[in-house]
Amino acid sequence: MKLMLENISKKYKEKYAVKNLKLELTPGVYGLLGPNGSGKTTLMRIMTDILNPTGGRVILNGEDIQVMGDRYRDILGYLPQNFGVYKDFTAHRFLMYISALKGLDTRSAERKVDELLDLVNLKAVSKKRLGTFSGGMKQRIGIAQALLNDPKILILDEPTTGLDPKERIRFRNLISDMSKDKIIIFSTHIVSDIEYISKEVLLLKAGELIEKDSIDNILRNMENKVWSAIVEENKLDELNRNFKVGNIMRSEKGIEVRIISDAKPLYQAKVEVPRLEDLYMYYFEEEQTDEQAI
Structure with missing residues (x-):
């Protein structure tokens, strides 16, 4: 068929x-x-x-x-x-x-x-x-x-x-x-x-x-386009202005952010394994919710 x-x-x-x-x-x-x-x-x-x-x-x-x-x-x-x-x-x-x-x-x-x-x-x-x-x-x-x-x-x-x-x-x-x-x-x-x-x-x-x-x-095409980093509170607005920011989680270490970017966004950023919600962010730039609703 x-x-x-x-x-x-x-x-x-x-x-x-x-x-x-x-x-x-x-x-x-x-x-x-x-x-x-x-x-x-x-x-x-x-x-x-x-x-x-x-x-x-x-x-x-x-x-x-x-x-x-x-x-x-x-x-x-x-x-x-x-x-x-x-x-x-x-x-x-x-x-x-x-x-x-x-x-x-x-x-x-x-x-x-x-x-x-x-x-x-x-x-x-x-x-x-x-x-x-x-x-x-x-x-x-x-x-x-x-x-x-x-x-x-x-x-x-x-x-x-x-x-x-x-x-x-x-x-x-x-x-x-x-x-x-x-x-x-x-x-x-x-x-x-x-x-x-x-x-x-x-x-x-x-x-x-x-x-x-x-x-x-x-x-696989999203490899080296997804990053994570721990940032201070006063850096969050700047990140949101300049990058596609996915998950944001506050912890004892600081604010952990997931960033979708073709190039390394911050010196301390680590590359992450991409997920489907990252793909959506990359193409459509829409904000995610906790349940991955798009």
Whole structure:
């Protein structure tokens, strides 16, 4: 199975949300990283055939997905970033409703819904109304609905939002296990969610694909660009002005800082092994949080 994006562009008035993007995908997990406004959601909506590109085509095994129509949607699973539910529906009824929309027969749907409610750890509350669910529980319902038709192409826009750490690990393992025969696009602002399961990372900036490679290869290119140093309080503002500063930790020794720089930033700086969050800082310069949220 091969999904190809041929010179995909999407333009709104004079601005490109996605520009001349070329991509070839085969089964496995692809982590999609980029700052807000980079074009991630636009790209995924084009790949799900919800949004028509201004130019270019999406091709599955040699056939345009717009020509395929329902045949493409039959093998597609999608979790949008803002996933809505019917508050008065129970979890079971909601998934049965979505199953009907996807064309599953009642017997198959019952079996699949029970299986997925167990998989996302919601079987015990399957008869409760969705309006009583927490944000994380609703997100798990969203994950379940994306899997109802056993999709061959699975596109997930911020799927771990609202999940606690235990559920995030459970979901990552699930996605990793599924990826042997599926193409999975996993967009996230939490780099740890894709660090250990991605076949390749796709870096998107201002609507353009700036990098596509394995995490190991990309991080290898970051060698001698990540540094650590202990500095005094009065040096911190200067460092923030002149360098990309990642983690900051106060200790008895002073303030320990992690700096991303092509050249050695301070005489006392020591080179460090790069991590995926350093890669994000290097390309996108956005501030990290304690949970590596981007």
